[in-house]
Amino acid sequence: MANRNVPISRRQLYIGGEWREPVKKNRIPIINPATEEIIGDIPAATAEDVDIAVEAARKAIARDDWGSTTGAQRAKYLRAIAAKVLEKKSVLATLESLDSGKTLFESAADMDDVAGCFEYYADLAEALDSRRKTPVNLNSDSFKTYVLREPLGVVGLITPWNYPLLMAIWKVAPALAAGCAAILKPSELASVTCLELGEICREIGLPSGALNILTGLGPEAGGPLASHPHVDKISFTGSGPTGSKIMTAAAQLVKPVSLELGGKSPIVVFDDIDNLDIAAEWTLFGIFANTGQVCSATSRLIVQESIASAFLDRLLKWTKNIKISDPLEEDCKLGPVVSAGQYEKVLKFISNAKSEGATILYGGKRPQHLKKGYYVQPTIITDVNTSMEIWKEEVFGPVLCVKTFKTEEEAIELANDTKYGLAAAVMSKDVKRCERFTKAFQTGIIWINCSQPTFNQLPWGGKKRSGFGRDLGEWGLESFLNIKQVTEYTSAEPWAFYKSPSRN
Ligand SMILES: NC(=O)c1ccc[n+]([C@@H]2O[C@H](COP(=O)([O-])OP(=O)(O)OC[C@H]3O[C@@H](n4cnc5c(N)ncnc54)[C@H](O)[C@@H]3O)[C@@H](O)[C@H]2O)c1
Numbered sequence: 001m002a003n004r005n006v007p008i009s010r011r012q013l014y015i016g017g018e019w020r021e022p023v024k025k026n027r028i029p030i031i032n033p034a035t036e037e038i039i040g041d042i043p044a045a046t047a048e049d050v051d052i053a054v055e056a057a058r059k060a061i062a063r064d065d066w067g068s069t070t071g072a073q074r075a076k077y078l079r080a081i082a083a084k085v086l087e088k089k090s091v092l093a094t095l096e097s098l099d100s101g102k103t104l105f106e107s108a109a110d111m112d113d114v115a116g117c118f119e120y121y122a123d124l125a126e127a128l129d130s131r132r133k134t135p136v137n138l139n140s141d142s143f144k145t146y147v148l149r150e151p152l153g154v155v156g157l158i159t160p161w162n163y164p165l166l167m168a169i170w171k172v173a174p175a176l177a178a179g180c181a182a183i184l185k186p187s188e189l190a191s192v193t194c195l196e197l198g199e200i201c202r203e204i205g206l207p208s209g210a211l212n213i214l215t216g217l218g219p220e221a222g223g224p225l226a227s228h229p230h231v232d233k234i235s236f237t238g239s240g241p242t243g244s245k246i247m248t249a250a251a252q253l254v255k256p257v258s259l260e261l262g263g264k265s266p267i268v269v270f271d272d273i274d275n276l277d278i279a280a281e282w283t284l285f286g287i288f289a290n291t292g293q294v295c296s297a298t299s300r301l302i303v304q305e306s307i308a309s310a311f312l313d314r315l316l317k318w319t320k321n322i323k324i325s326d327p328l329e330e331d332c333k334l335g336p337v338v339s340a341g342q343y344e345k346v347l348k349f350i351s352n353a354k355s356e357g358a359t360i361l362y363g364g365k366r367p368q369h370l371k372k373g374y375y376v377q378p379t380i381i382t383d384v385n386t387s388m389e390i391w392k393e394e395v396f397g398p399v400l401c402v403k404t405f406k407t408e409e410e411a412i413e414l415a416n417d418t419k420y421g422l423a424a425a426v427m428s429k430d431v432k433r434c435e436r437f438t439k440a441f442q443t444g445i446i447w448i449n450c451s452q453p454t455f456n457q458l459p460w461g462g463k464k465r466s467g468f469g470r471d472l473g474e475w476g477l478e479s480f481l482n483i484k485q486v487t488e489y490t491s492a493e494p495w496a497f498y499k500s501p502s503r504n
Pocket residue numbers: 158159160161162167185186187188216217218219221222223226237238239240241242243245246260261262263294295296394396422461466
């Protein structure tokens with residue numbers, strides 16, 4: 001087992017390049033979901049601290065050392081952060097697992113992705129220099145025009161606990177690449193690695209105020225950030241209800257928002273697949289990776305009737321083989337869910353499904369061998385109908401529900417039978433059929449013969465109740481830029497709209 005004694009530093013808020021005690025001096029306990037023990041605490045920011053952070057961010061933009069940087073200069077900071085993340089990878093990964101319950105293997109992969117994301121946006125920051133000013137040819141002798149891409153200003157980044165550092169970096173990296181000054185508000189349930197990012201920024205000498213990190217409760221720290229008059233945009237990842245609150249607060253000031261919300265994504269499996277095991281493993285990965293706490297989890301299996309029995313049989317074999325243990329244990333593939341609240345919520349979804357008449361084919365309980373910790377068995381639920389809660393609502397836990405279909409039309413109808421629209425997967429060797437599904441799925445992300453692989457270069461986000469706007473790729477950068485058009489009158493001739501007084 002990895003060393004669980006990695007010390008958790010007692011950090012303060014990271015504001016204006018310094019560690020700063022919250023004005024009200026409150027703190028929130030850090031709970032290790034594998035042991036239910038309190039292992040430290042984090043500062044709890046309030047509206048007073050938000051004001052100070054916004055001021056620090058505005059000053060950063062007004063100062064030359066951040067506000068007048070080129071993309072190439074900012075790229076150096078981003079690369080220095082990436083290098084530090086890799087240097088500290090083992091400690092950061094352990095902290096992520098202790099704080100969130102994520103398996104150490106997944107935490108380590110997240111740290112690679114964090115570094116990769118900074119490096120990717122370093123490249124885009126450099127490329128931005130040549131795209132900063134784009135001439136627009138009007139074929140006019142009287143006007144010269146161009147379009148500028150400028151940093152949007154001060155941006156608030158509010159993020160969830162399921163990939164604590166990675167979800168933050170999907171926003172921090174493009175915001176800094178664009179030249180914005182950012183205020184990050186991570187989830188109170190898992191903020192440790194985001195605070196360590198503050199230390200990394202300090203160590204590499206990121207200009208003060210370019211990134212500020214305010215930990216704290218949603219309504220107390222996130223709320224004032226969303227409604228702050230001097231915050232130019234809120235980029236949010238989290239639940240639908242919180243997204244609505246943020247959008248409501250931002251609407252009062254006509255502040256732009258981007259919302260990456262939840263999902264209830266389908267995975268459709270056809271009987272023409274060559275290898276049941278390959279499809280079974282992707283199906284498992286799509287719902288049990290990160291203990292199912294993935295916005296894009298393919299939590300509804302829609303399998304063709306002709307192979308349903310054989311496929312479920314194979315799924316069960318794979319599921320029984322998953323090692324459930326303390327996330328720091330070697331080969332652990334399923335850790336606890338993040339908190340006591342999430343544990344209760346997941347078990348309630350399972351008991352509601354049972355009361356509504358569904359069958360718990362596998363799992364549904366706490367694993368017998370683990371007496372402490374917020375563990376839930378990987379769970380497969382059958383005999384589901386489309387009016388059941390388990391079909392309609394996001395569980396955000398290791399729970400797969402299953403329905404069968406006969407025809408392609410039926411499969412499409414079932415796949416789109418959701419208020420959400422984040423991701424969808426189809427497993428079939430028929431290329432034309434996969435194309436038809438790509439067109440028919442009402443989502444922002446499509447996986448063909450896989451589920452979940454994610455790349456920095458590709459846009460991430462959904463439609464319907466899964467939100468709008470895109471993280472990652474060039475779209476992630478654009479979302480932190482203001483597009484400014486400049487029109488210059490270059491003719492020596494008068495405009496001649498009014499009658500000239502000199503001719504009277
Ligand atoms: N679409 C995506 O890319 C994506 C990625 C990860 C998670 N998610 C979604 O996130 C949810 C789980 O994360 P969560 O439980 O942390 O979500 P959440 O909405 O409870 O919290 C998200 C963040 O919002 C803050 N917050 C809460 N109330 C607030 C308020 N009134 N004003 C401002 N901020 C407030 C929280 O403190 C946290 O930092 C799931 O629904 C999941 O699908 C989506």
